[in-house]
Amino acid sequence: MRGIGMVAAGVASLSLLTACATRNAPLEPLQKARAAVSTAMNDPKVVQLAPLELKNATDTLSKADNAWTRDADAAEATHLSELALQRAQIAQNVAQTRQLDADIKQAGVNAERQRLEGTAARAQMQAEQARAAAAANATAAEQARQQAQAAQAQVKDLQGQLNDLQAKQTERGLLVTLGDVLFEFGKADLTSQAAPRLDKLAQFLAEFPSRKLLIEGYTDSVGTDAINQKLSERRAAAVQSALVTRGVAPDRITVRGYGKEFPVADNASPEGRAMNRRVEIVIADENGNLRSRR
Template sequence: MKWFLWVAPALLLCSGCTGSLGRQELADAQLLFDQVKSDPQVLESAPRDVSRAGESLARAEGFAAHWGTDADVEHYAYLSQRYSQIAREHDQLVRNQQQSQRLQREQDRLQQMLREARLLSAQQRSEWLDEQLQRLATMETERGLVMIIGDVLFEPGSSELNLSASRTALQLVQFLQLNPRRLVRIEGYTDSRGEAEENRELSRLRAQSVAQTLVDMGVAAERLQVIGYGEAHPVAENASARGRAANRRVEIVFSDENGQLGAER
């Protein structure tokens, strides 16, 4: 009886006494789980992994609240985090596969259009190419034909092209395949916020991202030039949000039919 009276207070004192490392692991696991369970696409892509993450988290919380060691809490909190990460990775894999399938369908359509274009007469082909240039939204400048790709095709503050850029890239590929002697210079620009050198590097990376996408779709790398101008050569005032958005852009400069590009700025 005396032994029981001595042990019981010790149990009460130690109940839920999880160390700082265990509490941090538990908090991290809870944060990751909240993120994946609130994302409908992750729930649809990886329901089993999300469920396992929740079960492991519940066990970790149970050990933290009752008679459990730090090792128990950390173990199940780690499992919960890993299942949450796997769920995200699985979701990203599904998204990549879906994007690949969409690109394949676009490429198949492009190949069909190219086959049809080869059957056109010279006059029809000229008219058809003019139509393609209009679809690319080009404009005539002192540097030649220029197409502007706006900031909306990039993730905010990033050089990564988003999914909506694939159609624009495919149109570019289509035009370049039908005009094998034309070259392009891909020029990146930013607004004036931030350091000038950082802006110049971001503009170059965005231009390079466009170039790499074209190469991945079959355009020879030697037909592409890349340059980053940063905040130089704005097309609008940087004082307003609208003006800054206009200045964040990539310009595609086309050579003439003989492959002659205009001078750089």
């Protein structure tokens, strides 16, 4: 009996030593996962553009480390390591995709800026040519001066209108956003604060009568889908009605409501919900391009 006890004790000691050796031995899948996650963490674009995906990768790697160093569970550690590796690669891919999207949007903004700068340059050239041609005739010179001033004023006025409207160029067209503060709470009635903004928008549209526009209503996620859908449609229609009364032709306007769809911020916070309660006006570019959501 004493011999059996000694054998059992020896086996237990050997098992303990084996477990310790296993924990200290390198696990190739875990090493690869650590390298991949480290690469992703040291990439500023991944940190900035794919933070949630990167956190998933680091959390999974931590679980893999625990499975190996604490539990000596090679199978579980291997599975979690492979998952962490995949999630690190996903974070890098997501960051690359989002950077590409940002580059495309910036290219659109740059193109619009170049177009405006080109318009200003052409107007300036026309002004110089007009002044030179009018040197021999005082009446013609005065007319040329007035035309040059008008051309320069038009370019300056156009840029000023875009700034006043807080418009930005997107792949869908020129985007103007009206916030929730311009409506009565929970209603589709426009407040008095909306009038100056709509006046400026109508004035801009009057200068470009061939451009079509979309008016799209959105809500936050509070309330039922049916209520939110109806409210988004009514608010978009209210903006349409306000523009029509200001001289915008009805056949230029398409109205849609999307309810809580296409949020621009997280609905978990009051600030995010306020940003999601909006009406977006998308204006066709100079070539008539206008893209709807669907």
